[in-house]
Amino acid sequence: xxxxxxxxxxxxxxxxxxxxxxxxxxxxGPHVGGFKVGPRLSIRYGESFLKEIAGRGPxxxxxxxxDIPNTMYHSVKATFESGASFCTVHAWAGxxxxxxxxxxxxxxxxxxxxxxxxxxxxxxxxxxxxxRGLEKKELSDHILGLAQMSYDCGLKNFVCSPLEVRMLRxxxxxxxxxxxxxxxxxxxxxxxxxxxxxxxxxxGANALVIGRPIYQAEDPLAAAKMIENHLKASxx
Numbered sequence: 001x002x003x004x005x006x007x008x009x010x011x012x013x014x015x016x017x018x019x020x021x022x023x024x025x026x027x028x029g030p031h032v033g034g035f036k037v038g039p040r041l042s043i044r045y046g047e048s049f050l051k052e053i054a055g056r057g058p059x060x061x062x063x064x065x066x067d068i069p070n071t072m073y074h075s076v077k078a079t080f081e082s083g084a085s086f087c088t089v090h091a092w093a094g095x096x097x098x099x100x101x102x103x104x105x106x107x108x109x110x111x112x113x114x115x116x117x118x119x120x121x122x123x124x125x126x127x128x129x130x131x132r133g134l135e136k137k138e139l140s141d142h143i144l145g146l147a148q149m150s151y152d153c154g155l156k157n158f159v160c161s162p163l164e165v166r167m168l169r170x171x172x173x174x175x176x177x178x179x180x181x182x183x184x185x186x187x188x189x190x191x192x193x194x195x196x197x198x199x200x201x202x203x204g205a206n207a208l209v210i211g212r213p214i215y216q217a218e219d220p221l222a223a224a225k226m227i228e229n230h231l232k233a234s235x236x
Contacts, residue, residue, distance in 0.1 A: 009033050011024070021053075036062050037062065059083050060085065060117075062087070062088050063079070063088065069096050069100050089101060089155075091146035092146070115176055121143050157177070158178070161179065162203065180209035182200060182210045197230065
């Protein structure tokens with residue numbers, strides 16, 4: 001079952017206020033495919049809030065878990081129980097954690113569809129801003145290496161920037177690829193590796209995360225409608 005088949009856009013509810021997030025979800029909900037919630041809201045408002053959002057459409061909890069295997073296992077399980085259909089973990093957790101999470105993903109899919117999305121290198125990094133110790137290899141080499149390790153451990157779905165989605169689609173044709181950093185014009189914020197929604201989809205993305213172009217728009221509903229219509233027109 002492809003939860004994002006009808007509309008590939010997750011709107012990122014990257015705000016701090018519960019009522020503002022719910023109002024945004026209510027407004028743009030008919031024109032997006034799902035909702036992404038990060039720690040700004042999930043820590044403040046907890047499980048009841050996540051369940052409320054999940055009742056409106058597919059919920060993507062983007063807390064990017066990176067910890068010891070036992071903690072990651074139970075964090076992902078709790079995220080599933082909160083109503084999420086997608087969650088993120090870091091590939092940096094290593095093979096032991098990734099293998100355990102792959103088993104958990106299989107078990108949870110016996111209950112309902114659920115995808116663990118693996119993060120390799122954050123979209124806020126560029127080659128010139130890579131963390132100390134990672135500068136000596138090409139950014140794409142780091143991404144491919146971490147993705148291959150995750151894939152070999154059984155976690156086959158990834159979050160990747162628009163600049164790497166084609167590379168991962170070629171290497172992993174059966175993966176579900178979620179692409180943040182969607183912009184209609186480059187620059188202006190901390191997302192460094194960006195592209196427009198049509199380009200990302202044509203390069204192989206299954207779903208897009210779009211936040212600031214919607215929630216910072218003067219009219220978020222109009223922005224969501226414009227993106228929906230743009231994708232329908234360009235991809236048919």
